[in-house]
Amino acid sequence: MASDRISVHRTLADYREDGCAKIQYPELPDTSVIICFHNEAMSVLLRTVHSVLNRSPDKLLTEIILVDDFSDQDHLKAPLEAYIARLPKVRLVRTEKREGLVRARLLGYSLAKGTVLTFLDSHCECSEGWLEPLLGPIAEDPQTVVAPIIDSILDKSMAYLKSGRSAAHIPIGVFDWNLVFHWGYLPEKDKKLRKDPLEPVKTPTIAGGLFSIDREYFTKIGTYDAGMDIWGGENIEMSFRVWLCGGRLLIAPCSRVGHIFRKTSPYNSIPGKNVFQKNSMRAAEVWLDEYKQYYYERFNYRLVDFGDVSERLALKKRLKCHPFEWYLNNIIPELYVPRDTTAGGEIINMKDGICLEITSRTVHGPVNTYTCHGQGGNQFWLLTTGHQIRRDDHCMRGNGNAVDVEPCAKNNTAQHWLYREDDTLFHIQSESCMDLQDRKPVLAKCSGNRSQKWMWKRRTQAANSVKESSFQQAI
Numbered sequence: 001m002a003s004d005r006i007s008v009h010r011t012l013a014d015y016r017e018d019g020c021a022k023i024q025y026p027e028l029p030d031t032s033v034i035i036c037f038h039n040e041a042m043s044v045l046l047r048t049v050h051s052v053l054n055r056s057p058d059k060l061l062t063e064i065i066l067v068d069d070f071s072d073q074d075h076l077k078a079p080l081e082a083y084i085a086r087l088p089k090v091r092l093v094r095t096e097k098r099e100g101l102v103r104a105r106l107l108g109y110s111l112a113k114g115t116v117l118t119f120l121d122s123h124c125e126c127s128e129g130w131l132e133p134l135l136g137p138i139a140e141d142p143q144t145v146v147a148p149i150i151d152s153i154l155d156k157s158m159a160y161l162k163s164g165r166s167a168a169h170i171p172i173g174v175f176d177w178n179l180v181f182h183w184g185y186l187p188e189k190d191k192k193l194r195k196d197p198l199e200p201v202k203t204p205t206i207a208g209g210l211f212s213i214d215r216e217y218f219t220k221i222g223t224y225d226a227g228m229d230i231w232g233g234e235n236i237e238m239s240f241r242v243w244l245c246g247g248r249l250l251i252a253p254c255s256r257v258g259h260i261f262r263k264t265s266p267y268n269s270i271p272g273k274n275v276f277q278k279n280s281m282r283a284a285e286v287w288l289d290e291y292k293q294y295y296y297e298r299f300n301y302r303l304v305d306f307g308d309v310s311e312r313l314a315l316k317k318r319l320k321c322h323p324f325e326w327y328l329n330n331i332i333p334e335l336y337v338p339r340d341t342t343a344g345g346e347i348i349n350m351k352d353g354i355c356l357e358i359t360s361r362t363v364h365g366p367v368n369t370y371t372c373h374g375q376g377g378n379q380f381w382l383l384t385t386g387h388q389i390r391r392d393d394h395c396m397r398g399n400g401n402a403v404d405v406e407p408c409a410k411n412n413t414a415q416h417w418l419y420r421e422d423d424t425l426f427h428i429q430s431e432s433c434m435d436l437q438d439r440k441p442v443l444a445k446c447s448g449n450r451s452q453k454w455m456w457k458r459r460t461q462a463a464n465s466v467k468e469s470s471f472q473q474a475i
């Protein structure tokens with residue numbers, strides 16, 4: 001409703017940083033813009049289209065290809081066709097069944113004529129000067145995938161909110177061992193190496209909704225994994241593949257595109273199928289080598305059938321891609337790799353039989369308890385040889401009597417624990433034990449009570465088969 005009340009041609013401010021408008025680009029390649037949608041609101045979709053038409057230099061825009069992935073809403077049938085009939089560069093194709101993002105994008109790609117492909121979600125607004133910074137690095141080196149800075153359009157009011165990027169906080173894409181994409185910030189040491197704050201930034205992963213790629217390079221690098229359904233994981237797969245097989249991923253700070261972020265995915269999943277997990281498993285099977293164990297240990301339950309990945313493995317071989325270790329060492333050396341663990345899995349209180357968890361991926365927050373669900377995820381914890389209880393970059397901390405999580409810091413003794421032979425979790429700094437009181441974990445004087453005993457699967461060192469030695473070999 002908010003969108004319907006706003007012009008599909010609305011004006012946006014120039015959100016670029018000082019200096020962006022003055023950058024001179026060499027001769028730039030032209031691009032096809034491919035926008036896939038499934039039951040998108042009409043005004044939201046049209047505003048995406050008009051923002052591309054209104055803010056792209058005519059000679060750089062070959063066409064806009066709209067791919068309807070089997071929508072069933074009436075406004076997207078004849079009314080949409082009638083509307084775009086007056087827009088010369090816009091064409092519409094429809095899938096014959098629900099294909100999902102990957103196969104719908106591949107349909108758009110099969111029809112595209114531009115030198116470059118630019119993929120956009122169907123709920124975006126391209127702002128002033130968005131296109132040239134995406135094409136510039138591709139003109140320089142076609143083996144480059146470039147993503148814009150993604151600003152937020154609020155889903156309730158359609159307000160355009162500039163993301164909080166600054167010279168001190170340069171967003172990059174990262175991931176965790178659930179193979180979930182997250183935003184991170186460029187590490188301090190890399191920030192120091194930057195001469196020009198407006199130059200593109202190397203990013204380990206891309207969010208996936210919005211990016212440009214040379215069409216021939218997209219073909220050469222193996223497009224997408226067409227075995228992936230609906231949504232999820234394809235961006236991580238592409239990110240690993242591009243870096244491992246000789247390309248690079250960049251974020252162009254001068255390109256800004258607004259995107260409507262939604263609270264939850266609005267799409268009906270395939271009944272009885274965990275699509276996200278299937279897609280992620282395909283990525284893990286093809287690209288993670290022996291490191292896939294760190295993904296799988298998160299889900300020692302109902303793993304789904306991921307299908308056949310032999311073609312993707314053949315592609316990896318044909319392109320002579322690096323082993324995954326190379327990516328860990330060179331592209332994302334800050335990522336925590338759980339090589340050094342002595343216990344792992346859910347932590348179950350022996351008195352109440354409930355599990356320690358954190359509810360969301362907030363970096364600071366309390367540790368709670370909940371019925372053990374046996375599905376890993378937010379109840380999965382690792383004990384490291386450095387005495388941390390952690391998952392990815394979260395570590396448990398004793399904070400007065402409370403137990404919470406904060407970003408891991410090796411030398412922070414508030415984060416140091418022992419999992420002792422008597423099954424107590426001993427907080428070294430306070431010389432106290434983790435206790436369960438009113439279903440809350442707290443620190444208390446060690447008493448030997450059953451409420452202070454925790455069941456947690458212990459690991460022997462030999463179980464951690466990926467070792468530093470193989471690490472060295474790959475370099």
Ligand SMILES: [Mn+2]
Binds near residue numbers: 121122123259260
């Ligand atoms: Mn989106």
